[in-house]
Amino acid sequence: MKFWRKPLDLDTQQVLRGDAHILRERCKGCGYCVEFCPEDVLKLDHAYNKKGYHPPVVVEGKECVMCKLCEMICPDFAIFITERVKVPAEVSHV
Ligand code: SF4
Ligand code: SF4
Secondary structure (H helix, E strand, O other), X not given: OOOOOOOOOHXXXXXXXXXXXXXXXXXXXXXXXXXXXXXXXXXXOOOOOOOOOOOEEEOOOOOEOOOOHHHHHOOOOOEEEEEOOOOOOOOOOO
């Protein structure tokens, strides 16, 4: 995550991670979600959906921080975010 300065309590804060789910056939390719994502997680796909638009896809290697701005801004309810479930650390058996 990019900061213009390092917050003093960064080490004690946990940043949530999310997974973006795109309903490709609902999308009209307006690009709002791509434009306003603060982490540049999304880009428009080269492929078309059935309506002839380019829906967004997740950029490889980018991490969604669950701000849900894309979800709020999408005029067609074509994208939503779920929290990434953490796999608990393995418990060692004696
Ligand atoms: S929730 Fe925020 S960080 Fe994640 S894809 Fe949407 S706009 Fe980007
Ligand atoms: S904001 Fe919604 S309709 Fe616009 S490109 Fe993103 S997913 Fe598609």
